[in-house]
Amino acid sequence: MIKTVATNGLFGKGTLPANNTQPKRIPLPILKQANWGLFQRQYVIPMQPVILKGAATSWTAVKSWTPKYFATKYKDVQITPKVNLPDTEVPYVYKDKNYSQKMTIGEFVELMQSGNRCYFDQANMNCFEDLHNDYNFNKLGAWDVHVTNLWVGASTCSGLHYDWCDNLLVQIHGTKKAVLVSPEDSSNLYPFADNHTKSQVSCENPDIKAHPQVKNVTFMDGFLEPGDVLFIPKGWWHYLKSSESSITLTCWYGIVQTPMDQFKTIVRMGRPSIWFAFVRDFLWHGVLQRPIEYRLYGQITTGQMAYELLTSFLQFWRR
Template identity: 35%
Template sequence: MGKLIKPTRILRHSTKKTRLDLRRLGDVLRDYAWEKLNAGPWREVGKAWRQVYAYGCLFGALAEVAACRPLAPAVRLCDMGLLMGASVLDNALARLVRLLQARLPRGKRRAAAGGSAKRARVEPPPAPVVQPEEALPHVRCPSLEHFRDNYLIPQKPVVLEGIIDHWPCMKKWSVDYICQVAGCRTVPVELGSRYTDEEWSQKLMTVNDFINQYIVNENSVGYLAQHQLFDQIPELKEDISIPDYCCLGEGEEDDITINAWFGPEGTISPLHQDPQQNFLAQVFGRKYVCLYSPQDSENLYPHEGQILHNTSQVDVEDPDLNKFPNFRKAACQCCILMPGQVLFIPVKYWHYIRSLDTSFSVSFWWS
């Protein structure tokens, strides 16, 4: 951190021309690299261009600080570099943004439109009824051997209880806490109740704006769903840990993808399947989850196009059986995933998820 403070102090005592030159250099690098980042599929973007963009964000952020301007634009530049760039100078952007964030006031939720905060429900909203014959099994703190032999090897979904009770997030996290820790940070947000809707889109905004627009005021449905959040905001990553059961996989710990899923009641993940094993850990709020075996794939009518080939055309809670008659043949397993519970979703297992409350989930994709 001291390595970052020193050049910042030097810049503050530099000439106005030097600071303007640094700002212009940052603008030029970002503008030129941005064209390269958006010229084709993301997987084809070379790491060097992402590093150029990161340097542009770093120079721009330092110029903002050196000019003694408000820190929020510098924080946004750091976040853009972390989201779109690649690590440079021993991850200087991550170290700089932590330094800057410590000097910003903690975020707070605004009151809902109309002058008063949304009143909390006295009674929770009704949840779908899970029939006994469809209910997923629940197991409390199974040994590694028991989980491996009874669920991982035979590829059977199960709800695990008691395995994340020790996570600090289980006592600390709430909407207000997320606002305090990450409110000023810029993140990508999915807009729309589900990604298959025509009006679905993505937008960059601060966590504060996301909470105030889509959770407090309920203007529409938005969802913070991304795999970079915990790398971008280490304070949150420190409150969780990778489940021990992931050690039964074939990959290394660095190969495990950790995702954040934060959104209001009513957000939906359409029926789809993923190419890796999945642990879905519920921190707060509840989710209704339906699962179908890969053996039922033909009965689930996947989209024919390449982009949505892993997504079903069927609306699980309101199926059009005239259009999709074989859906009635598919065997469903369901659960209401409660705070502190972890759902094991085997690779290629179809799953549909609807948030019953404002909720935060953490998923671990592993091989």
């Protein structure tokens, strides 16, 4: 029997099945007037996500960056974006090598404008030094910045995953849908065995049959417009889907989760398949250095990462 219950969710006073067969959806909190003290007290310190509505509207980047701006300024710069991307909420099931292609920024922007699903993702802003004065993450509270990344693309989808440090994500051009999930729900998110930071779950249309524990998850839905800032605390799962044409800047900063934190997360996930893949990748791709075919947006596997951490620690210790 379906019982009507009052929810605070994206869909207003919605209906939830009485026996909890669907995940809960609530809106991401929004701070309308960027109030520094409130942001720190209510969100940064307790590690809770929030949208700071319009907090970066005054940035030159928000006022002047468009795909055309990049095409004009950096026309012949060589990049390796992903192109002809699949229409999916879980890109990690695909292989990176089938989508990465070398081209110039001019050619990439033409592709974007032709309706191609494509992404110049996670590009280090150190490559665009002449744009550094167009944005200011320190003013938003970033400290000990590790990297500022640029994301330019059309109809993109970054699947549900988490990172190891705090992130301020600023929507520069176009719009993005954002879905966040608390680290407390990690054990319900079916991470890939070889990469425990990436989830197999579709955020917008979860498949409860394939992933029954997802019904226990609370999804937090948000929508970003140019000038909006999304605070993603470290360890929080996030999913971002762009409109036709989008530019985003992200800033990873602050204290990074330790390998011990990762170890605890894996233990909490409680999936033997992760431990099996961990040992396999540690030996096969780490110790034996066998090549690997990376997942789309996948990068290094958990086992390889552990191997690299261990070898860099041993090198440091031997010095």
